[in-house]
Amino acid sequence: MTRDEIAERLAAVGYIADGELATALALMQMLRRPLLLEGEAGVGKTEVAKALAALYETELIRLQCYEGLDQPAALYEWNYQRQLLAIQAHQGQSGADIEDRIFSEKYLLERPLLAAIRRGAPPVLLIDEIDRADDEFEAFLLELLSDFQVSIPELGTIVATSIPYVVLTSNGTRELSDALRRRCLYHYVDYPEVDREARIILARIGGIGTSLAVQIAQMVDSIRKEDLRKVPGVAETLDWAAALVGLDVRDLHDAPEIVQETLMCLLKTREDKARLTPEVTARLLGKVA
Amino acid sequence: MSAHAPFRVENSGGDPDSLIALRLAGFLATLRDNGFAVGPGEGEDAATLIASGHASHPALLRSAFKHLFSSRKAEWDRFDGIFDAFWLGKRVRSRSMIAGAQKPADSPSLKSLRDGRAEHGGTQALDQAPSLDDAPESGGEGRMEGASQAENLADVDFRKLNDPEQVAQAHAAAARLAKAMRTRLTRRNLARHRGPQLDLRRTIHANISRGGVPIELMRRRRKDKPLRLVVLLDASGSMSLYTGVFVRFIHGVLDEFREAEAFLFHTQLAHVSDAMAERNPARALDRLAMMAQGAGGGTRIGLSLQTFNRWHAARVIHSRTCVMIVSDGYETGDAKLLGREMAQLAKRCRRIVWLNPMMGWEGYTPDAAGIKAALPHIDLYAPAHTLRSLQALEPYLARL
Known part of the structure; x- marks a missing residue:
């Protein structure tokens, strides 16, 4: 699949990608390298893997990493x-x-890693939050990702029947090793710009008007620029949009009280809630078209 | 870099793709100069990309190379500039980024940092800490009086070291101290391994050969994370008499500890672990001087901590992290902000140690607004004006 085809099919499966992501996915296919996605929590890193699986119409195998994850649980x-x-x-x-x-x-x-190399058709292997796993696990993973074979002492060596598309995500709670970084293609996932976020809302929330979607995207964009402890991600935006639609809001300017009350969908700490007083909200609303 | 031909090669008569491939080697070298980890594998893949027609359009090639060559956020952000400069001949804001050349340090507080003993830092220090030296005596408990007349280097206040040879000795001693701390701390870690819990799954596995009769019991041990040390060093004018020796100390710590990170702050915060990774301490100091450029007057501890909490803390701090702040606590910014950020930091890490060189001065009381705001959140507030006072820290760190 070429880059343009990938971009088209991504849109068809409901994933609104930023321009460069299609390049990354095309390179993954061409160079057979894993893709390392970094970015703040909630920018939609995991969604990329899901979209990729939908794109190739293949299975998604997910390995959630955590501290203390070891070979018996992963392989x-x-x-x-x-x-x-x-x-x-x-x-x-x-x-x-x-x-x-x-x-x-x-x-x-x-377990997930073994499953991923024993499928008939290449699946998408999502290794989620690799930064939570220990250094030792990272080193082990590196070996698997370069050879795609597993040796089980009692059974012999199992060679991959298909090389999976590997997507790794990291939230940056720990610095990853240079070796792993070098092995992977790298893509930094940023918060979507207003226009793209509006399109994401439109694609995901049924029955929402275009003007409201744009308003929500603009509002979230300016909230992200405030000095917050926990910046709302795309998932939070979608929650908020769903809440507003559920409460029958058609235009943000008509219902400032509802906007203030539903901000709990976006703000997840006490300090942040205290920071966005009704006055601040009104000022931010003023900037929304 | 200006010696390279521009991207378009229509007039040169050769096959454009092969010419681009030739220049690829130059690009890889440029990337390496800029600190990208680029190996032969990436070079091959890049050649594949060019052969597959990605070179037909600069934007396409840039995007493809960006994914291939960058491997962290900082590189991701810088890549476009480097690419444009090399292939499209556009100038980037700072030339040194491309050439990898380092400008000599020129800001005063940095020069003193490089020399390790601040010839002109003295006046600055006096400006910001007026009459501290001859302030009336007030008996604080548990603090060490500095500036003894003893010949023993261990007890000489760093600022009283004038002879370059003595300075060098003190620096070497600081580095040795860091090394010794590390060995002792790690050994203690190893000895602590013990498991009270039975691991049933592993026990069954281990006893399969005995038909499942659990003869050999497997225990679960809690894995100890090694102690991680994060050092935040104040490099402002008022500290200039001490920065030299602490830079050496930190250099030793980074060299020897398996897990350590270093930051430098004055009016802003800079992550200096990479610069400090230089084996040769003199060159490390040079690189450091580069990074600390643009230092204005004053110390914005609160602001620097805010930057740290927001952008670095999640990555460098885990549950067994000790944060060591080396500063005199003269905050020229908002002391309230400092208090708030200290509280935030205290929530995250295991211990906060604040080393204050001035604490060893005769008659010093912590009455600067900055240190007053920070004190409630500090676990250990200790003097650090002599080698002996640095040494006294070790048992404390070992207990963490």
């Missing part, structure tokens, strides 16, 4: 309980037979 694990049951059920048999039996595929629990 594979033997089903010990079943193995024990099997050993006891076949007490009379020879050791070699039992061994062959319990170290077969049937007793192997497939």
Whole structure:
């Protein structure tokens, strides 16, 4: 797929991409490199992987990283309980037979990483919030991402039947290693500009008018420029738009009280709520067309 | 960089693609000069991109290269400028970005930083801290009196070191101290590994060979994160007598600790870990002097902390982080802001240590507005005007 085709199909599956993302996805396909997405929380990094899966009409396999994530939880694990049951059920048999039996595929629990390389058609593998995992896991992942094969001592080496499209996301709570960064294509996801955010609202919220969508996007844009502890992301914008539509608001200027009351969809800390007083909200509303 | 031909090559008669490929090597070198980690793998991929027709339009090539070559936000933001300068011959705002050349430092407080002993910093220090030296005595508890006449270097106040040789000795001692701290802190970490909890899953796995009878018990150990040290160093005029020796100390810390980050602030904050990674301390100081350029008068501690909390804290601070602020606490900005940001910082990290060189001065009381606002949030407030006072910190850090 060329870059332009990708841009078209992204729009068709309901993902409003910024101009350069289509390039990134085209390069991913061409160079077979993983894509590392960085950006503030809530700018839609995870959505990129979902859109990619929809684009190629393939499965999305997701690995959520957390502190202490290790190989058994990410790659594979033997089903010990079943193995024990099997050993006891076949007490009379020879050791070699039992061994062959319990170290077969049937007793192997497939975790996301192994699943991703054993599919018929290449799936999209989303490794979410890689910065939350430990350094050791990152190093292990690096090896997997370059060889796409896994060796299981009891079973042998499993070579990938298909190379997945790998998307990694990071919120920047920890500095990633240079080696991992170099391995990946890099794309920085920024908050969408007003025009694009309006189009996202229109695509996602049914029954919303174009003028209200633009107003909401403008309002959120100016709220982001205020000095806030927690800047609202796209998901928050969509929540707010849905709330306003639900409350039958047609124009932000008609309902300043509702705007003030529903700001809770956007502001998630006490300090931020205190900062956006009705006066501040009125000033920001004044800038909205 | 001006020696390179412009992007369009219609007149040169050669095949444009191969010419571009030739210049690609030059571009890769430029990127490396600008601190991009570019390896042969990226070079090959770039050649693939050019061969596949991405070179037909500069914007397309720029976007493709940007994804390929940049690997962090800072590089992502700078890439377009570097690309345009190289391929399209556009000038970027600062030439040094492209050439990678470093201008010599010229701002006064930085020069003193480089020399390590501030010839002209003295007057500045006096301007901002009037008559501190001869203020009436007031007995503070638990503080160390500085400036003893003993020959022992460990007890000599850094600002009383005049002889270049002594300065060099003090610097080396500071670096050694950092190294020693690190070894002791890590060893303690290792010794602490112990597990009270039974790991059932691993136990079953380990005892498969015994038919599932749990003979060999597997335990779960809590993994200790190594202590991370984040140092924020005040490089303003009033601190200039001390910055030299602390820069050496921090250089040692960064070199030896597995996890450490360093920031420098005066009126604004600069992340200096990369500059400090230079093995040679003298060159590290040079690079540092570059980064601290544009320092005006005064110290905006509150503002610098705000920048830190907003842009760096999430990345560099984890649950076992000790933040060490080295400053005299003379805030020229808003002391209330400093208090607020200190409270914010205290919520995030394990401990805040504030080292104040002036605390060792005879008759010093913490009555500057800045330090008063910050004090409630500080876990350890200690003097740091001699090597001995730096040494006294170690047992405290080891307990974290």
